[in-house]
Amino acid sequence: MVTGASRGIGAAVAVRLARGGHRVIVGYRERRESAAEVVGRIREEHGDAEAIQFDVADPAAVARAFETLGVKEDPIDIVVNNAAVTRDAVFAGMRRDDWRLVVDTSLDGFFNVTQPLVMSMMRRRWGRIINLVSHSGVSGNRGQVNYSAAKGGLIAATKALAKELASRSVTVNAVCPGLIDTEMLASIDMAAMLARVPLGRIGRPEEVAEAVGFLASEQASYIIGHVLRVDGGFSG
Numbered sequence: 001m002v003t004g005a006s007r008g009i010g011a012a013v014a015v016r017l018a019r020g021g022h023r024v025i026v027g028y029r030e031r032r033e034s035a036a037e038v039v040g041r042i043r044e045e046h047g048d049a050e051a052i053q054f055d056v057a058d059p060a061a062v063a064r065a066f067e068t069l070g071v072k073e074d075p076i077d078i079v080v081n082n083a084a085v086t087r088d089a090v091f092a093g094m095r096r097d098d099w100r101l102v103v104d105t106s107l108d109g110f111f112n113v114t115q116p117l118v119m120s121m122m123r124r125r126w127g128r129i130i131n132l133v134s135h136s137g138v139s140g141n142r143g144q145v146n147y148s149a150a151k152g153g154l155i156a157a158t159k160a161l162a163k164e165l166a167s168r169s170v171t172v173n174a175v176c177p178g179l180i181d182t183e184m185l186a187s188i189d190m191a192a193m194l195a196r197v198p199l200g201r202i203g204r205p206e207e208v209a210e211a212v213g214f215l216a217s218e219q220a221s222y223i224i225g226h227v228l229r230v231d232g233g234f235s236g
Contacts, residue, residue: 001076003027003056003113004083006034008182009132010163013080015235016213018047022078025069026051027113029083056083056109057101066116069195075120078128078216081110081154084147087182091145099146106150109233118165128216129157132208133227135176135234155227162225171224172213177208178231199232 002017006028015038020022024042026049028035035051042049052060054065069076084106087098094163114129121127135142137151155174162172179185179193179202194200214220 001025001027001114001117002080003109004029004080005080006031007052008184009177009180009205009208010080010082011038013082013210013212014049015042015045015047016206016209017080017216018042018049018076019045020213020217021206022216024047024166025049025076027056027065027083028053029055039234056081056113057104059108059112061111062118071117071120074183075124076078076117077124077126078130079114079117080130080212080216081113082132083109084132084134084150086144086147087148088143089126093147102146103153106109106156107153110154114161118170120145121170122168123166125169127165127168129158129161129165129170129172129234130212130215131155131172131174132212133174133176134159135178135231138176138227141228158227159225166224169221171221173223173225174227175208175211175215176227176229177212178203178229178234179181180205196235197232203230203232222236 002014005014005026014024014026026035026038039049039051052065054061087102131154133155134151136148137155140148158174180203208230211228
């Protein structure tokens with residue numbers, strides 16, 4: 001299961017996991033055509049994928065999606081919590097609705113999607129939980145108090161859950177992208193931001209997807225509670 005997989009990093013992760021031999025569920029909220037394109041790309045490469053629409057912030061919608069997928073009979077082994085939104089504003093002028101939307105999507109979304117899947121992973125003594133986080137959650141970012149709070153909470157949740165599930169061979173880790181070539185970069189001052197990247201370029205979604213693919217593999221079975229930075233050395 002990859003949430004927010006209709007575009008950008010989520011789409012790249014879905015394709016990468018399918019190439020690794022996994023049957024992939026492409027989760028999306030609004031972009032039906034884009035999600036279908038991701039599924040089509042995977043199937044063109046002879047992979048196995050299907051798309052399902054739900055809002056990670058809505059626990060009832062998540063429950064309905066899982067019922068449709070039949071996860072009790074066909075358990076999910078790997079979950080990648082990628083869905084997120086931004087509603088940037090200085091804190092003094094931030095609307096409560098923008099606070100709630102951002103926190104509900106990133107942090108509550110992690111709970112809503114992951115918590116129902118944990119027991120089956122524990123019973124099978126295998127599973128991978130991988131959360132996409134942000135430098136905003138590590139060092140904070142002006143104008144992103146809501147996003148920083150959500151991603152910072154997700155980093156802490158990653159570390160805590162990793163300790164809870166380690167004895168059952170279920171690993172929990174996070175990937176922290178830097179400047180990645182997605183729609184979220186459209187409104188930033190690229191020259192100023194690139195000055196903070198020692199490699200001198202923005203990253204590609206596929207480079208983040210490779211990190212996720214590694215953490216989902218057997219080769220990463222001794223890594224838990226780690227935040228893997230894919231950022232070209234970005235000083236956030």
